[in-house]
Amino acid sequence: MKLLKRIPASLVSAVFALAIWQVVATVGPISDSSIPTATESVKALISLLGDAETWTAIWETLEMAVIGFVIAVVIAIPVGILIGLSGFAFTSTKFTFDFFKVIPPIVIIPITILVLGPSLQMGIFLVVFAIVFALAIQTAYGVRDADPILLDTLSAYRLGVLSRVRYARLPSAAPFIAVGIRISATAALIVAVVAGLIGGAPGLGRALLLTQTGGLVDQTFAIVLLLGIMGVIVSKGITWLQPRIVFWIPQ
């Protein structure tokens, strides 16, 4: 029992899950289907990682996610601040932004394929579309959440709009923006994959589609495993990075 406690829970958990998978794929009711065993899939993953093409695909997916993310942040934060500063602007845009915020980007893929083709640009466009509205609304909420007493004090001292933004609005928006950025980063990766899988944009999504249409089932499972690993790295990476970059924001 003591020995068991010294083994990390995550390791026990992973081995256990892989063992269940192995058994289900070998004997259970769905063993007749083409589902590969855990060992076959892990083997396929290892051989994929030895392949230069896989790394190109990973790079292309990350490229779409990062470029789209940066564009969205550069647009959304200033727009969000401007909207948040005026009650009229906030009420005016709220419905429209909310509408686009909840529309999943997958819905507009057919039109984006027609206009932009199955390209890197299409993937970037979808990533921007997926996060820009939510991030702008989130920023605007943060700006509006500023302490009214602080705002009154600043205007009592006859400090202008700019210093009110700097000393009251931005500090109150920062934690909201931090949350928004965290959600957006994971969303960017997901949408970059979906753009490839559904829209034929380059990268891991397209690689996944090709393994499926080619009937390479063990590779299909391997890529899905790889996507899970990348997802964990991105979300853990941001949780680790954020307090180190914006250290003044309470988590």
Next chain:
Amino acid sequence: MRAGRRLLNILIGAWLPVLLIYLWWTASAGSTNPYFPPLSEIWTRFQELWVFDQVPIHVVPSLQNFAMGYAIAVVVGVGVGALLGASRSTYRYVEPVVDFARSIPAVATVPVFIAIFGLETSMRVAAIAFGATWPILLATIQGIRSTDATLTDTATVFRLTSTQVLWRVRMPAAMPIIFSGLQLGLQIAFVVTIASEFLGAGFGIGAFTQIATDSFLILDAWTGVILMGLLGYLINIIFDIVERLSLRWYYGQKKLA
């Protein structure tokens, strides 16, 4: 007074969408660009197709799969989540797997389900249920575990059994958090529904749009995109209403505090 204020807000919120649609309508009026047909033509085609000629063929099956998959996800996510949330030691060993499964983009699992089930309805329902379960499961675990200690202590003093504490005290207290997971699950379920149709199906609204795009029927493709967008929005609105009604006590409490 408050009703008047709300009406004013609705009016202020309305001018931008009205303006956008007006701009789209006039700018596209004489359009010869094959990808951006006049909005008036899209609108006419939309009425021909979706009011309500093609609805039973394409919309109903999509919504059925969506509802079935989401229902499974809610039952499994909340049920298993409640049990896992109540047992700390088990959860320690389950957490890494749940964390991993949740990190896989739900749409990317569709090819896996196609490999197992083929292009059947069961594949779609399974993929939808799988994708939507994780956020619900995680939110339920988190909600159950963050119950106010005073609540559970009080319940123990009143000699409630641990099962009673779980279902009568911790579950209701966890509801606001569970609802956030339910909403995320709902959005994932909708996206996976459409993805599963894009990746191969004869009918369903995603399949309709995909086929229209491939055959260069641009007007039809536009109506499909607009219909999917409206459905996605509508589903969220309905969820918001259900949440507001179910969590009335919670919002009331928050207002007092």
